[in-house]
Amino acid sequence: MEIFFQQIINGFVQGxxxxxxxxxxxxxxxxLGLINFAHGEVVMIGAMIALTALQALLAAAFAPVLAVLLSLMVAVAVCMALGYSIERIAYRPLRNAPRLAPLITAIGVSIVLQNLAMMIWGREYHSFNLPFASTSHHLGGAVMNDVQIVIVIVALVIMAGLMWLVHHTRTGRAMRAVAENPAAATLMGVDINRVISVTFMIGSALAAIAGFMVSANYGIVHYYMGFMLGLKAFTAAVLGGIGNLRGAMLGGVLLGLIESLGAGYIGDLSGGFLGSHYQDVFAFFVLIAVLVFRPSGLLGEKLAERA
Amino acid sequence: MLINRFALLAALVVAVAGCGKSETASTAASDELVIRIGAAGPLTGPQAHIGKDNEYGTRMAIDDANAKGVMIGGKKARFELLSEDDQTDPKTATIVAQKLVDAKVNGVIGHLNSGTSIPASSIYFKNGIPQISPSATAVKFTAQGYNTAFRVMTNDAQQGKALGEFAVKVLGLKSIAVIDDRTAYGQGLADEFVKSAEANGAQIIAREYTTDKAVDFTAVLTSIKGKQPELLFFGGMDPQGVPMVKQLRSLGMKTQFMMGDGGYTPKLIDLAGAAVEGTYASLPGVPLDVMPSGRDFSQRYEARFKQPIQLYAPYCYDAVNVMIAAMQKAGSAEPAKYLPEIGKVELDGVTAKIMFDEKGDIKGGAVTMYQARQGKWQVVQTMGGAPAAAH
Structure with missing residues (x-):
């Protein structure tokens, strides 16, 4: 039972x-109806920037807690600027181009960022250690450390904040208007370019925070770390219904849980016939099953029809 | 979309690989013999740091030979390096292999992984190009009947046997969990380890798997935790070893942790911090410090590349020197002429005294066990193999 409980915790953290x-x-x-494949690399850049800033701040004898918060802020700021630039350079000129064109530039940006990071931070893995110890807590036989608790809490707070932003602020209303009908939104006096830029910047800020948290959790950063994470997160978004905020959250947590339970039990349940390396297969099988019955994802709605 | 991305990435990757670096072929003087040595390994991706380390090791041997002035068949030889990126990907490895063949290399040092060395080896064999892998350990690599395939590293059977004996007989651990990364290397080593451990009386109570791209192992480790093994053996490389040992400890597990040569890197200790304390790893050959020329090699390497040796650079260095020795003996750098000489080479390398058996495997095959203590890899003991150096 405690093993099961531990797997649920593992799944929640990852999710x-x-x-x-x-x-x-x-x-x-x-x-935009665009899949921003460079998003995984923004996560990686966020982690790298945070690492560099953290080291510099600690070297300048800042208090550990202050250094962590400041480096997170630096990473968020840099990623917001990066997100803005990516949209401005790679997507905006192609907004009216055929759908395939921005997809290609997205992959291009992803490769450029990855190689840029390789040139700046090198090919090797860097350790990302927080300047204070992360103590483990025992919850009825299961273990969860401070970093993991913070990850879950921060994620929940951010998601709540984002829902509030989208549904209760002027910017959020503009975002919803542009999503529904860009032309009509323009006629109503919404500055589409500004809304899109803001969207990219918010998304990139979240990526920076995610990058920081992943690095703190695993303790290592590498220029390649964004690729797999981006792919998984994209899967989570599709699972939940891409275009839908609640769907992304649900999809993310579900994917984490499916992977964790899949890896933990698939071997024993199938009597060793399927091993734990089938966890991805298991996750994608669930994705396919969901899409067969609900092509627009679990919570997909009208927005998903734009695909 | 997913499929699109992969297809596009693959196309782009091929395009990028196509315009990879190749050294400009300079106009050689008529009395100068230009010899092209191909090197192949991952220069991008999660194992890029180890691939680059291999390239550095190969480069150092080539530069040393050029500085020394090697005579082959009465002509002064000038060696050139062609380094290619196989991305640890078996498919890319065959593309890279064909590219090296087309570039008319005289021999190839590579690839880094078993999963890439094996598919590439058939291309080198068909074209008669000698291939010496510094680090492919899968038994299959030299068991395909290719007379062009050699390695200067013990194979999984030799290493897995030593690891299993060490775990059960020396450490006295009887209940063992095994994880491998499903690569030719990780799987092969884990299988041989299991064989040897079971033969020595241990019980394998869990057999789990992961991939060479994964970073989160909490689910698998949690499931292993429920079975309470005394030892966890991981067949894989350090990018997975680091988060694995950290997560093992953060789950509050006291299980001993052991890896093969893929774990014996300075990075494993740097990155895993306190969690790595007590971890075991093996490395074929005898410790670099023990070899007469080993210490000199590591000092020169660090001075030149401004980083410590990651893993296999010394093996690459030896592999190049084996190739050169065979060329000198044959008096020719033509693959067909010097290939028969490789098997007869006896070389005091920086990693061991190198001699091949009839399959192209290294003879003797000493394996040294190390343990991470106080932030350093410390020698525990050398298992098997001929005593390569007096100590």
């Missing part, structure tokens, strides 16, 4: 990260 990254995919898709 919270997927959800945060998935939000970035889903927001952009909801508004």
């Amino acid at each position: 919270s990260v997927y959800a945060l990254v998935a939000l970035g995919y889903t927001m952009v898709y909801g508004i």
